Amino acid sequence: MAQYQLKENKLTLSVKPSPIFVRILMFAFSFMLFILPVSGMISSISEVKGIQSGFFISIFVFGLMVFYLLRIALWNTYEKKELVFQSMSALTLQITVDLKTIIQLKHYKQ
Incomplete structure (x- = not known):
């Protein structure tokens, strides 16, 4: 090719x-990077600590990392x-x- x-x-x-293991690893990392800040925000809200501005900053930063990693994973696939x-x-x-x-x-x- x-x-x-x-x-x-x-x-x-x-x-x-790319090899299937590498693609699965990249998709898994991008999924975890998306879930971590969202689950942290949900657990903080459920413990009645409220919403803090740091959550939105972390969601934005992690979202950029997820976008880039997902872009690379899709390009390699x-x-x-x-x-x-x-x-x-x-x-x-x-x-x-x-x-x-x-x-x-x-x-x-x-």
Whole structure:
């Protein structure tokens, strides 16, 4: 599988999937990073300590980490990127997901 392909004005970048253990580990870490601050906030509210501003800061920081880690995990699993050159000075970035590798689509006859 070629990691890049150049056709006319379109450059396609893709990666082969990483090992399944690494992908499971990245998805598990991103899930835990999402659950930890939310569960901490819920437990603090249930103990009648109230909502503190630190919870929102931690949810924001952990949310950024989850977004980045999930982005990397999805890139290593499914994604390919296409760079389309429309003119010499303009560059359009299109991010596409190959749905055939995510789920098996049924072919409907029209």
